[in-house]
Amino acid sequence: MEFLFVTLIGVAFAIASLVLLSLGLAIIYGMMGVINLAQGELIMLGAYTVILSSAHGLGVWGGIVLAPFVVGAIGLVIERCIIRFLYGRLLDTMLATWGLSLAIIAAVTLALGPTTEGVATPLGHVAIGDYALSVYNLFVIAAAAVSVAFVWALFNFTKFGLIARGTMQNADMVAALGIHPPTIYMATFALGSALAGLAGAVMAPLTGVVPSLGLAYIAKVFITVTVGGAAIFGGTLGAGVFLGGIESAVSFISTPIYGQVAMLGCALLVLRIAPQGISGLWRRRG
Amino acid sequence: MKVYLKQTGGELVGEEFIPLDVVNFDSVIQRLQAAKPDVVMSLLVGGNHIAFYRQFAAAGLKDRMTIASATFGLGNEQVVLKPQEAEGIVVIYPYFQELDNSVNKDWVAAWRKRFGSSYTYITDSACTVWNGWHLWAMAVNKAQSLDRDKVIAALESGLTFESPEGSIRLDPKSHHVVHSVHLAKVNDKNGFSIMESFANVEPADTMKVCDLFANPNEHKQYTPKY
Amino acid sequence: MASARLTALELLLWGAAAVAVAVLPSVLSIFSVVQITVFFIFCLLAVSLDLAWGLAGLLSFGQAAFFGVGGYVYAIISMNDATTLAALVAAAGAAGVAAGALGYVAFYARLSAMFLAVMTLTVTLILLQVMGSTADPSYHIGMAVLGGYNGMTNIPSLALDPPFVSARALGPIGFFWTVSGLLIGVVVLGRLLMIAPFGRVLVAIGENEQRVELLGYDVRWRKLAIFSLSGAVAGLAGALFSSWGSFINPEVFSLAQSAQVVIWVLVGGRGSLYGAIVGALLVQGLTQYLGSIGTAYTTLALGSILVVFVLLLRRGLLPTIVRGVTGRIAAADGVRQR
Numbered sequence A: 001m002e003f004l005f006v007t008l009i010g011v012a013f014a015i016a017s018l019v020l021l022s023l024g025l026a027i028i029y030g031m032m033g034v035i036n037l038a039q040g041e042l043i044m045l046g047a048y049t050v051i052l053s054s055a056h057g058l059g060v061w062g063g064i065v066l067a068p069f070v071v072g073a074i075g076l077v078i079e080r081c082i083i084r085f086l087y088g089r090l091l092d093t094m095l096a097t098w099g100l101s102l103a104i105i106a107a108v109t110l111a112l113g114p115t116t117e118g119v120a121t122p123l124g125h126v127a128i129g130d131y132a133l134s135v136y137n138l139f140v141i142a143a144a145a146v147s148v149a150f151v152w153a154l155f156n157f158t159k160f161g162l163i164a165r166g167t168m169q170n171a172d173m174v175a176a177l178g179i180h181p182p183t184i185y186m187a188t189f190a191l192g193s194a195l196a197g198l199a200g201a202v203m204a205p206l207t208g209v210v211p212s213l214g215l216a217y218i219a220k221v222f223i224t225v226t227v228g229g230a231a232i233f234g235g236t237l238g239a240g241v242f243l244g245g246i247e248s249a250v251s252f253i254s255t256p257i258y259g260q261v262a263m264l265g266c267a268l269l270v271l272r273i274a275p276q277g278i279s280g281l282w283r284r285r286g
Numbered sequence B: 001m002k003v004y005l006k007q008t009g010g011e012l013v014g015e016e017f018i019p020l021d022v023v024n025f026d027s028v029i030q031r032l033q034a035a036k037p038d039v040v041m042s043l044l045v046g047g048n049h050i051a052f053y054r055q056f057a058a059a060g061l062k063d064r065m066t067i068a069s070a071t072f073g074l075g076n077e078q079v080v081l082k083p084q085e086a087e088g089i090v091v092i093y094p095y096f097q098e099l100d101n102s103v104n105k106d107w108v109a110a111w112r113k114r115f116g117s118s119y120t121y122i123t124d125s126a127c128t129v130w131n132g133w134h135l136w137a138m139a140v141n142k143a144q145s146l147d148r149d150k151v152i153a154a155l156e157s158g159l160t161f162e163s164p165e166g167s168i169r170l171d172p173k174s175h176h177v178v179h180s181v182h183l184a185k186v187n188d189k190n191g192f193s194i195m196e197s198f199a200n201v202e203p204a205d206t207m208k209v210c211d212l213f214a215n216p217n218e219h220k221q222y223t224p225k226y
Numbered sequence C: 001m002a003s004a005r006l007t008a009l010e011l012l013l014w015g016a017a018a019v020a021v022a023v024l025p026s027v028l029s030i031f032s033v034v035q036i037t038v039f040f041i042f043c044l045l046a047v048s049l050d051l052a053w054g055l056a057g058l059l060s061f062g063q064a065a066f067f068g069v070g071g072y073v074y075a076i077i078s079m080n081d082a083t084t085l086a087a088l089v090a091a092a093g094a095a096g097v098a099a100g101a102l103g104y105v106a107f108y109a110r111l112s113a114m115f116l117a118v119m120t121l122t123v124t125l126i127l128l129q130v131m132g133s134t135a136d137p138s139y140h141i142g143m144a145v146l147g148g149y150n151g152m153t154n155i156p157s158l159a160l161d162p163p164f165v166s167a168r169a170l171g172p173i174g175f176f177w178t179v180s181g182l183l184i185g186v187v188v189l190g191r192l193l194m195i196a197p198f199g200r201v202l203v204a205i206g207e208n209e210q211r212v213e214l215l216g217y218d219v220r221w222r223k224l225a226i227f228s229l230s231g232a233v234a235g236l237a238g239a240l241f242s243s244w245g246s247f248i249n250p251e252v253f254s255l256a257q258s259a260q261v262v263i264w265v266l267v268g269g270r271g272s273l274y275g276a277i278v279g280a281l282l283v284q285g286l287t288q289y290l291g292s293i294g295t296a297y298t299t300l301a302l303g304s305i306l307v308v309f310v311l312l313l314r315r316g317l318l319p320t321i322v323r324g325v326t327g328r329i330a331a332a333d334g335v336r337q338r
Helices: A002-032 A039-055 A059-081 A090-112 A135-157 A159-169 A171-176 A181-206 A213-228 A233-253 A256-273 B002-007 B026-035 B050-058 B102-115 B124-143 B148-155 B204-209 C008-027 C030-056 C063-079 C084-108 C113-132 C172-195 C197-207 C209-214 C219-245 C255-268 C274-291 C295-312 C317-332
Strands: A125-128 A131-134 B039-042 B066-069 B090-093 B160-163 B166-170 B177-186 B192-201
Touching: A002 A039, A002 A125, A002 A131, A002 A135, A002 A159, A002 A181, A002 A213, A002 A233, A002 B026, A039 A059, A039 A090, A039 A181, A039 A213, A059 A181, A090 A213, A090 C113, A090 C255, A090 C295, A131 A135, A131 B026, A135 A159, A135 A181, A135 A233, A159 A171, A159 A181, A171 A181, A181 B050, A213 A233, A213 A256, A213 C113, A213 C255, A233 A256, A233 B026, A256 B026, A256 C113, B026 B050, B039 B050, B124 B148, B124 B160, B166 B192, C008 C030, C008 C172, C030 C063, C030 C172, C030 C197, C030 C219, C030 C255, C030 C274, C063 C084, C063 C113, C063 C219, C063 C255, C084 C113, C084 C219, C113 C255, C172 C197, C172 C219, C172 C274, C197 C209, C197 C219, C209 C219, C255 C274, C255 C295, C255 C317, C274 C295, C274 C317
Parallel strands: B039 B066, B066 B090
Antiparallel strands: A125 A131, B090 B177, B160 B166, B166 B177, B177 B192
């Protein structure tokens, strides 16, 4: 019985972390059709924010609060200098952001060195029968839920959200109504970067933080977002639940290797059936 | 590993291979909790696998099981992990920065002077490279030539070198090095405390099967049978 | 964009290349010859991507997958007592078939270019996982142990061993000539393909697929054909790579390797086949040089180059230079450049 409960928490954790990590890219892709392959590095920068802030006395939690602002600002700079020129050129943005990701990894390695002392996982563990569960995993699940709820509320209940959704559907109409779409793009890219920073910060106490951290996540996040399609919530949530669930369930049943293969195989299958991603099943993209 | 386990009467309760880019070790940790081993032997490598040690400690398993590893430390994992997470992990290498001999003391001082006194930690890999180059240089000086065959002949004449790890010797037949090996565990200063030292450890199983005098062109990778 | 006709200049270029290749080993050290051989193998891989991407506009992140398939098939077959030439042919064939299977799924279902890019990337990653999990010695095909992330070692080097003739080993120089010969051969064949009607239709497909279809051509089998050919050439490169180092491991299926192939063609310029060669040589040469300073600098330089090229030199080096030169010549002739 405990085994089942612990396994379910494990699956929920895997889904939650995948959704949290993918939320930023989902917004960027859903809004602007930009596939930002440097998203992994934005996640890594969020993790390093926590490392550096805890080394300077702000603690893990201070770092987690700080990270979205720091990485959001970095995202803003990236958008102004590079992404802004490449809207509409999907494959070109993929290539440019891939180059950016290489450059960021190298810059961090040169600045901070390849190994830095990390942060231990806070909150300890709780015993469930014979098994021990890290309490921080529950925090991650909560953080993912809160982030999704926050972004959903932002998009559906605020003026900014209304304008953003309008720009997603028809940028020309929004321009005709007197709002400058490039400003909206800038804001949403910054938002997507901030979310990536938050995800990285939350994940920092769980893994070894090294400059190549982003590379571990980018493939999964990229595939989740393309399988999810353009709809941010339905698509990404659906893809996160589906792919994250499959990968962790198979990992628990057999080994992590088959978990990864199963996830990738299912991604291929979904893409074959619905080339626009899951959200393409109920949405038309103009 | 399986060979030695069998010889000493141990029992293998589980075995897992992890892809290099896995960061989520939940399923592995759960299986560990179910199997309840006394010792976990870790051969994990790479930046992503550091996550295992972190998640292992977070699940509170450090009190229940000891981790022994033949790969931990080569990537300065004990620097990335906080002391309370890594303390007590048992490793075994020919070289540790903490070794107490005069050659090592001079070497570490010279290293710090060249690369800065805040240099993180000198790993066994650094010493291995140092050994390799010096053995080659000794052979070239002995052969008085850079010609490949002459240098190999000089290398095969049984060279000894005072390395920072202790005295090492090149075994002529297997082309392997006879090391001084030290058993250590991670301490609370992002380094290691040495528990026991073994001098002149020969690569016994390779020496049994590999004779490069008799078969100089052999290039086969030997693995122990179990 | 390369011209639609074979100019005399181009034929001269091929002749000069052949002569240069024949003469090179006598002026360079063995070490340099071996180094250039692997650079040429990468050029071959870059050319394979250019055949699909430059000609028909099919961006595939999967050239690394076909490269790896070719490498592994060569290793497996040659280690099972077959002749190395047979292994080479089988490797190219296997990669071509793999590309054909992938292409069939993508083109006959009329799926988008984005899907092709994502699918090829996903397949490469799957191969990475699968090959990486074969660490246990029980994973073997005949006498070839697959080795997981440790890779396969002791792969027999390519030798001249056609059936019914006694085998003759190829030293480093012989191997260099073989690789160069294959590279020149593929480029010549590729150019001939481009000026043939088949090639012209492919270029048209790259420009506007819908228009070509409306003109009555079946684009599907054409795309499939060029994609399979490109896969076969990548597999050939992979087999040569296995033979060159006597080693292969799942790293060939990594995200980094897939991206590198695209970077080579992007930097050199696609559509002319020569651009791919220039790009591969330049980037690999730069990586080699910077690597001696420190790997972080290599990544920094590569990343920056990629960003700069996408933003400023969209067409890549070769087309930009060619345009600049022909523009100047035209201006000198008093003709306005269009």
